[in-house]
Each structure stands twice: as C-alpha cells, then as structure tokens.
Amino acid sequence: MDRREFNKMLALGLAAGLAVPTLNRRSWAQGDAYDVPRFGNVHLLHMTDAHAQLQPIYYREPQVNIGVHAAKNRAPHLVGDALLEAYGLSAGTRDAHAFTYLDYVAAAERFGKVGGFAHLSTLVQRVRANRPGALLLDGGDLWQGSATSLWTKGQDMVDASKLLGIDVMTGHWEFTLGSDRVQDIIENDLDGHIDFVAHNVKDFDFGDPVFASHTLKEMNGVPVAIIGQAFPYTPIANPSHFVSGWTFGIQERELQEKIDEVRAAGAQVVVLLSHNGADTDIKLASRVTGLDAIMGGHTHDAIPTAVQVKNPGGMTLVTNAGSNGKFLGVLDFDVRNGKVKDWSYRLLPVFSELLPADPEMTALIEKIRAPYERQLSEVLATTDGLLYRRGNFNGSFDQLICDALIDELEADVSLSPGFRWGPSLLPGDNITFEDLMSQVAITYPSVTLTEMKGDFLKVVLEDVADNLFNADPYYQQGGDMVRVGGLDYSIAPLAASGQRIGDMRLNNTAIDPNKTYKVAGWASMQQVDGEPIWDVVARWLRSKKHIDAVDVKQPVVKGLEGNQGFVI
Amino acid sequence: MAGRIRIRAQVKGDSTEVKALMRHPMETGQRKDAAGNPIPAHFIEEVMVTHNGNTVMHGYWGAAVSANPFLGVRFEGGAAGDEIVVTWRDNKGETGEGKTKIK
C-alpha cells in the first residue's frame, strides 16, 4: 500500500489503530492464489457459519450492511465500491466478486459457484501441506442450514466435518438441535476428533460449566490455547426451550479470567474462537487483554484483512471468515522465545471450479444425499430473477417467503426472521425443494397466524431494530431486520430505541395502532403447532411454477447520509 | 414442596462460597389467573444464612426477586464439615430451611 492509499484509509477512518489493510495481491491464474507460503510456526485455519452447505453454492454478499455510531464506515460495514476501495481491490475481478455484491449475476456466471465441502477439503489439505501441526477451527453454525442436516439431526455435518479435519469448534445453531442431541454428538461422535469448546455456557442452577472452555495444544513446540465463545444470545435469538437450564452471555470478566489462566498454564498464543459477531468481537478485543486473535463469525462478514484492535495489553487481531463455506481464513503467527513476533492473515475465497473436488469427501456427500435425492431434487418452480437473502432489511428470497405466507395464510401482514444464511439462486435457475430448505431448515418451523394490534406490530419492529442498531454492540444480538410482507415502513437506524420505526402503511393506508391485523409468521420463540414453513412455501411455489423477478420491498431509510454500508 | 432449599457450600481460597436455590413462587400480587382473578402476593420477605450458628448474611426481599430465588454469598473462613443453614420467611409467615456441610 502506498502513502496515498494509506491517507485514503485514514480519511475513511479505517486505520487509526483499527484496520490496516494487508490484503495480498495474488494471481488467480492457474489457481496460484491457493499457493499460500508458510509463515511462522503457529498456523490456524478458520471457517465459520458453513450452515450445512455441503455442495457448491452461490452466495451474494450484502448491499446493505449498515454500521452505526463507532462502527460506521469501518469493517465489516463497507459494501460494494467502498469495500473495493478500502481494500485496494479492482472492480470486475474474482476478489471483487468474492467480497461484494457488485454486478452479481454476471460475475457469478463468470466465476462460478463457491464452497462445497469437497472443494474446501482440497483447499484445507493444500494449505495444511506446508503448515505442519496446523489446526482447523470452526466457529459454529456448522450443523444447521440444509435439508439433510435437519433430517439427519446434524449427523451429515458431523461426519463431513470429521472427514474435513476440523480440530476445534464452538456453536450457535447447533444448540437448536436441543441440548440432549448436542451432548450426544459431543460424547459419541466428536470425542477424540473435535474439541467442542465454549467458556460462556453454564448450568443455570449453580453456574457449573457445560462444555470444555478451551483446548491447549502444542504446535511446533509452541503451546497454543483456543478458547471457545458460543453465541452469547442463543436463548434469546432462538427458542430457549432447546437449551433449557443453560445460560449464555458474553461473560467478558470470565473470559479475562480464562485467558489469564491459560497464559499461566504456559500458553504462548491465545485465540478466541468466537461466535459473537464482528462488532461485538471488535469491542471485546478493545477491553480484554492477552488475546492474540479473535477469530469470529455469526454476522457472516467476509472481512478481507485482520482488524487490529488496541487494548491496554497491546493489540488483538479480529477476523471474520464469511459464511456458507465460501471462505477459509489462514492466520499464521511467528512465535519466538515465547512471544508473538509477527503474523500474517489471508481470507481465501473458495472458488469451486479452481479447486478439484476431494474424492473421499465427494463419496461421503453422495452417500449422505443418496437416501434423500428424490425429495431434494424436486423442482418446485423456476425463477426469472436473482434470489438472495443477505442484507439488513430484505432479500428477494425473503420477499418470496413473505409473499407466500400472505397468500397461503390469507394474512394482512407477514413476518419472516432476518436470517443471514441461505444461498442465492441465479436468474433462470430451478428452485428445488433443497434450495427452499436451505432458506428454512430449522427445528422450529411452524407457521403461525396471529391477531396483532397495530401498536404491537410497531413494538415488534422496534424490538428487532434495536437488536440490529443499538449503539452498543453488546446490546445487539445479530441477525438482520425482520422481513415484512404487505407492510411499508421507514426506519431511522440512528434514532433512539423505540423511535426508529415510522410511516407504517398497509396498502397505502396508515397502520391504525388500535386496529387488529392478521399477521402470518414462522420460527416462533414459543412451542407452537403449525404447518412447517417449507410445506407452505413449497405449495405456493408449485402452484406458481414460475416466479417473475421479485419486487424486493425496502423500507425508507432515514438519516444515513454518508454511510458506506448502504446502497439502495 | 415449599421450604426445600438446595445449597452448595465450598471453600474457595481463604473464604467460603455459599449458593442456595430456594423453592418459592414469589408472586408479585400483580398477576391474574386464567379466570381473571388477581393472584395474591406471596413472596419471601426475609432470608438468612448462618455458618456454625453465626449469621453471615441477612437479607430483606421484595416480590421482584425471581421465583425459586437464588442467593450467593461469600464469607471469610469456614472449613470442610462446618454447617451452613439457610432460612427464609415469607409474607404469609411461612418459612423454609435448608442445611448442608461445607465441602
């Protein structure tokens, strides 16, 4: 990076001790980009939020990923051209395609699918080949997100992740399989293969730890500790009955005690494998001392470089490795005489066609899918437009689900959760049952039809908006804004809690606070009976056969002039 | 069963940590039952922890302490085998007690 670029970074507020771009220019010709020379003597490979996507997919990065207050115009809250500029990437390149939504359909057609465990496996083997002792870390959201993972209760992903060679993992959506199933997998499948670590999950009664807090391994003579941080708001963001009797939380003080403990036990490199989300990790890194890195996930942010965060003990790197098997992070430390002297980080996009499929993984995936192939491959409809999900307010796949809910349940308004998982489909693609399941495969799928007063609808939108835009990341719980069908509204992300939402209208008529509306939804926090969302949407798709380009409703966004996380 | 208390008492360094879980509805008096009738207030007003007969914590509670209340206290000294007693009295005059030995 030359001085002019550096000044530009400063102007963007990206440097200033936080983000120093070190993205290596690389050549994609002949797959050279995957020749990553060994650096140092401690090697951590990191994947996160794979959401059970065993097969190559498309995944469109967001066009709306707003950072508020301290997070404004700072990684990960840069989209499109602002992201390219910040990291010195050229438009139209493979990297530009990997990290942004720009010219998405044409670029996806040109560069092909991403991820897929057979391709990821080849990359892991390649990176490991010149990194003796390297550990492969998974940040969670590994066992959920597909039809086969739901139908096998996560077994497909457990088997695939063992073959992939994951060494350490933590969790979030894993817990929606229920605490018994999670314990069963840890005891019977992971034992001796994968360390499941989470320092911040405790038995509620007397605070006893539920899982191992960390793992301490020697790598090339260097003791390395990996501490696990499960998603702190699991019982809030997902139904608490799946984890009844357990309590979560960020547990910053307990984390500091754990870091001090593993340092005292001789660890020379200490890394937090986190499912906090990027903004929370950046705040945590500024307050906790003794961590060399936080390798994070949850918010699905593909941050091209490591963010350097200063704290009273020195500096902690914060990385976030995207989602859906699309990226592999490679963090190398050079440790000498017990101290980290230098480091190197790269976030490698996994372009399926540049990485030959690993035959053993291919065989396993075929075996996993075989019993379900007929259900998975059923074509429900075709789509004229791009179907994607990710974005703070809405995505075309979410719009489709909202439209289906309104039609099928004869509702005035529909609400659909702001999940960030779910791959994209290109114009002209078939929508198979498998594609639908990759948007909705959860263990609490019942649809509901509720009578809700206008003022309570506002309460719901305000509540979710605060979870996304609270000025303090510790009060955010991740995910995106609830998707709404039928309803128009405006949102002022910088306004105070309870005052962000306005102009709520249904068919051009203002929502009456005292009137009762029929609201369709799914993924209820309570245990409810109802038809599974996939049956509802599948029925709607089969009847339509053909989906025109979806008109994606976006709210009117107020007060965000100059925000580079936002292009509508 | 009202009155039951689960207690854990452990020596940690130079002090003893006591954690107690009491079984009690802690009704605020502001809720209504399914028929719409108010549920009367019923909550622990007073709680005490003793170590070998000496008071180590004495508390007064309102109805906003959670149902099945939890109390954690720490005191200096204490040795394995010493007796810890936790007692409570609620606004209806009912009482509860639990005992354990320090581990």
Next chain:
Amino acid sequence: MSYSLEQSGIARRSFLRVGAVLAATALIPAKLWAAIARPEGAFKATALDATFAELGGTPEPHDGIIFTTPDIAENGAVVPVEVSIDESKLPGVTKLYVMVEKNPNPMTAMFMIPAGTKPFVETRVKVAQTCNLYAVAEANGKLYMASKETKVTLGGCGG
C-alpha cells in the same frame, strides 16, 4: 404448607423469640444479629427517587461498586445480578441494595453484611422492561451506587 417446625432448629427458636420480642420483623436471634427493621417504605416506593429518599437520599456514583447484570436478559423473569465491592476503593460496606428502575416497586432486595462476610451478593431478579438496574452500597452511613442497563427483548430472528 409442608414445612414442619420440628425440622427446624435455629429457625424455630428464632421465630418463637422474634415473634415475642421483635414483632415478627426478623427471623434472626437477637444475639446473632442486631436487628435492623425491614425498610417497608423503600420496598413500597413506586419510583426510584422515592426509593432513594426512603433510604436517606440519592446515592453518589462510586467505581468501587462492581455491578454485573446481563446486557440482554435471557428471561426478564430471571435476571442474574451480582454486586461486589472493590474494598480498596470503598471500604466498610455494611449494606447492599438491588433496585430495578422501571419495576412497579424499584426496591428489590437489601442485604446486611456482618464483619467477616465479603461485600458480595448474587441473586436473580425480575425486570419488567428494558431499564437501568442499580446496586447501592452503604458504607460509614453514606450511600453509593452503580448502575447498568439490562435490555428485555421479545427475541427471535437471530442469526
């Protein structure tokens, strides 16, 4: 109720004695604990200011009070709170209070700390809606406080 007086040792004796002597305000034997009456006015106050007034005035913020509550409650009906005191900054604490600003009655719990007991307490409280929680400490006849916001949310939509 199923509690039996016969099962009770200290408690039974103390109830009998206290009932006779202290008009049912305490279950503690007088010789073990100099009786401090339950501050009914504070427990009945319906606003934070009034609660403070009942206790003798608005406490002074103090960084020796370490008050831990969740940023976001997992369940508003069961919110863990912990108060501990950095005794190097704030010595001589004899009472601790926990208050929830927007509850119908903010005053939630009061704890009296005898010599030899750490100025530390953990309990769980109901928080009706997003608001500040307060930990108040009394030392040498003066009141000090720390506060922390806990958010109560409908939940859902995460991830």
